[in-house]
Amino acid sequence: MSKLVECIPNVSEGKRKNIIEDLRDEILSVKEIKLLDYSSDFNHNRSVFTFVGSPEKVLEAVYKLAAKSLELIDLNKHKGEHPRMGAIDVIPFVPIKDVTMNECVLLAIGLGRRLGENLNLPVYLYEKAASAPHRKNLANIRRGEFEGLNEKMKNSEWKPDFGPEKPHPTGGATVVGARVPLIAFNVNLNTKDVSIAKMIAKTIREKDGGFSKVKALGLKLKDKDLTQVSMNLTNYKVTPVYKVFDKIGELAKENNIEIVESELIGLISIDAISQIVSHYLKLPDFKPDRILEYKIFNF
């Protein structure tokens, strides 16, 4: 393997096991693909697949998954807590190895065109592939959800990038794009007072003038006498994990509390890991190629 792309499609079915397995099997039918993980949430009624492979094979696998999703899922009958506008709702491509972000943008455009032309599915491009600034943010595109899509598309601001200018009758519309790997990172504080976690979240998140590319929320942890700052770091190259961790530590100290422990949800790239090690050990040139296994496997 040389070029490697990750794809993390989100599908609007998290309850019916046989359908989820049929969808998974569509991905597995492309032999050269490696499925790293898939998980379904009953309350969200949503499944997330994570797989990697060459750009061509990833494109093939996700196209098959999209076609199968349209065949098996009818959004008119779908209920779930998570916002969604499509049977296959979101498809991000993430560059992993020997692939540029631009190549992932081209993948997103290529897939979008095929979904639009062959499957009659309206497609919006987002994040790095967005065709306009107001379309970068997924939440903006998805606002109104499947049920509001017909109305939304009448607005010229929300004309799809590919496909028909009206929703697919059962599949809605799909959002396709390219982004850097997202890091889901939570920090637990030894206080029951959720107002401190909320204050810290507000201080560090981009929305309220904090760090770029950081989303954060303060919340109570049930079953524990702790509160949590729950985060998505959407670009660790802009704002590294250590930067938010150290800042939360400082803010906690100012409030006479401290960090008990952290949590990492899902996977983190070896590049983000190297950045953390480089910072804390003051190793200015530390890169993944100094890691034995990286060197062995040349990934």
Next chain:
Amino acid sequence: MSKLVECIPNVSEGKRKNIIEDLRDEILSVKEIKLLDYSSDFNHNRSVFTFVGSPEKVLEAVYKLAAKSLELIDLNKHKGEHPRMGAIDVIPFVPIKDVTMNECVLLAIGLGRRLGENLNLPVYLYEKAASAPHRKNLANIRRGEFEGLNEKMKNSEWKPDFGPEKPHPTGGATVVGARVPLIAFNVNLNTKDVSIAKMIAKTIREKDGGFSKVKALGLKLKDKDLTQVSMNLTNYKVTPVYKVFDKIGELAKENNIEIVESELIGLISIDAISQIVSHYLKLPDFKPDRILEYKIFNF
């Protein structure tokens, strides 16, 4: 690839390029082996090869290297700054993946026997493969070097584990063993006063009552107005990198100086990296399988 062993043979030739390349080619002749690195030091008159592969293939490659070293190197004519007692001087096996330390000990024993019986080379087992406590430490075995070997072997304490009880006429004796990966790690201090670096080194090293499995030296850095604590961490599971780094930081602070930066020599395992990240980010369960690329390549 599934089982993976690393082997880092040290050979007593660091000047004559054609000989070094012939030795390298012996390793490369075993196709399934991956040569990660080789480097020669002119003053030490010594070369170090680093390669990985399955236990069987690593054994085959290092046996061929040993035979070739005996053929091409005559220790009677060898001069260099680094202590040595053999044409092929030291051969450590290091478990990397799906291999236990015990399997590496058995590899060392297997190789030792073959070198003794087939090549008429006396072999000492060291570190985890040592046959007696006084033979664990390489420096103890090598004391007296090639020139003192004849005399040393007359002492029953230094009877070889395999092979004849007298030195190989041109190849001396070889030390073979198994060990965990060693981490060579240096920390630079913003002071010209080498006595502080020496004091810190003394405080943290095992020899003087400091951390277990830590060797340390305080020295001046030429061309820079800095001093350095230069270390070998011979078992990061016993004493992790972060522990010595933080302790050096503390001791520096007590002396009103600070750490400028660190250096990592050679490679570090992904397990040792994960340990560092786990500590600084307070991620109690952080393991390599949370790293995307590790998951992808299943190494």
